Amino acid sequence: MNELPASRDNLSQGLKSRHIRMLSIGGVIGAGLFVGSGHAIAAAGPAVLIAYMIAGALVVFIMRMLAEMAVNTPDSGSFSTYASQALGRWAGFTIGWLYWWFWVLVIPLEANAAATILNAWVPDIAIWQFTLFITLILTVTNLFSVKNYGEFEFWLALIKVCAIIAFLALAAAAIFGLLPTSQVSGVSHLYDRGGFMPHGIGAVLSAVLTTMFSFMGTEIVTIAAAESRNPGKEISRATNSVIWRIALFYLLSIFFIVALVPWNAPDLAAKGSYQTVLEMMGIPHARLIVDVIVLTAVCSCLNSALYTSSRMLFSLAKRKDAPAVIAKTNTKGTPYMAVIFSTSVAFLAVIANYLAPAAVFDFLLASSGAIALLVYLVIAFSQLVMRRRCEAKGKVLDYKMWLFPGLTYAIIAVIIGILGSMLFIPGHQSEVMATGGLTLVVIAAGCIVHRRQNRKVSSSVLARNN
Secondary structure (H helix, E strand, O other): OOOOOEOOOOOEOOEOHHHHHHHHHHOOOOHHHHHHHHHHHHHHHHHHHHHHHHHHHHHHHHHHHHHHHHHHOOOOOOHHHHHHHHHOHHHHHHHHHHHHHHHHHHHHHHHHHHHHHHHHHOOOOOHHHHHHHHHHHHHHHHHHOHHHHHHHHHHHHHHHHHHHHHHHHHHHHHHOOOOOOOOOOOOHHHOOOOOOOOOHHHHHHHHHHHHHHHHOOOOHHHHHHHHEOOHHHHHHHHHHOHHHHHHHHHHHHHHHHHHHOOOOOHHHHHHOHHHHHHHHOOOOOHHHHHHHHHHHHHHHHHHHHHHHHHHHHHHHHHOOOOOHHHHOOOOOOOOHHHHHHHHHHHHHHHHHHHHOOHHHHHHHHHHOOOHHHHHHHHHHHHHHHHHHHHHHHOOOOOOOOOOOOHHHHHHHHHHHHHHHHHOOOHHHHHHHHHHHHHHHHHHHHHHHHHHHHHHHHHHHHHHHHO
16 A cells, blocks of 8 residues: 655655544543542542543643644644744744653653563563563554554554443442442442542642643644644544543543542552452452553553654754754655654663662653643643734634633633642642753753854855855
């Protein structure tokens, strides 16, 4: 079969509609739902549902803003490109490199998580060997063509979706007393251990920070859609479905978990929410089932991290905000240099994880802690500016943000408020400080790069005039 034609930025248009649909569905489902949600539940109690609602609503609004811009101008650089157009080149440079750094750090984390699961099954093979093998396999598939990424993600996402649907069916049966093996039923745990909000509203607001990062990755569909034949249609379709995806996969799952398991059960944080519930429902081999699902989710996230980091880096190179060599594509329209460079930096992070002092890698992780919020903030500001420009030109948009500009201003205020509150929460102070420091370094680097480029342009103009 012949490779599909390249898009206007030389990338292949090899992603099919089913790839984009499944990517949009599965992109919001990570290991955080299956395991990490237990920590949020333990912190906020049943009222963690409110935290997920707040975080989910914020993501829905952000995706609507991003889709408004992406439908009008699909681009593999997504919000980084729009930030350059709306706020200035420095903004696109900064948020693009920060976003790339976020996903490059995700690669060793997810590879190590997958390797740990595999090592438990096959102890004779070291974790670092599994880490190397998994990363190499997914790197090779990303190097060949975007269709490989689409196919891998399609099946990995399908497994995650089927697993959640099966869990929801079993949990619903348990709640109504229709599951013979279950030790639990009803919804009394929503209020019988100190009430619905046992630790007060402060714990709920703190949990919002934890839950918010579970949704990181929803925006990938706007990057991937640029490599499909009808990006505008795919982006609008994916964005329209984000509400039911969050409601079904997150809110309903968390509702069943806090209804069936006491929020203060020690196993929730130790074993993870899904495994704890499955064990209480009497499902055999619960740990193995969850391990397989988490392994799938981790490989999916790793696959997306490789893809997303390479496309963002490619977009930066096309805009001359990264070395020109990174913009090279092969005959199939794959930005192979961007994939190789991103993977190489990820391997260095893997080495740092094993050889460097723990404090070094902890600092690297902390530096990416607030990047998601900065991305959301830039998206909101960019949409505000670009919408104003479109209205001034009398341009009619096919896809719009709701209640503009009031809701956009409200979202900006909320994000700034969350970033400010993180400075006063001990567990998040280091993240804000480290991310803030990294942001200043990137802004300074961007100013230096752009100043040198401007000097070269000026010199060339003078030489031609003389």
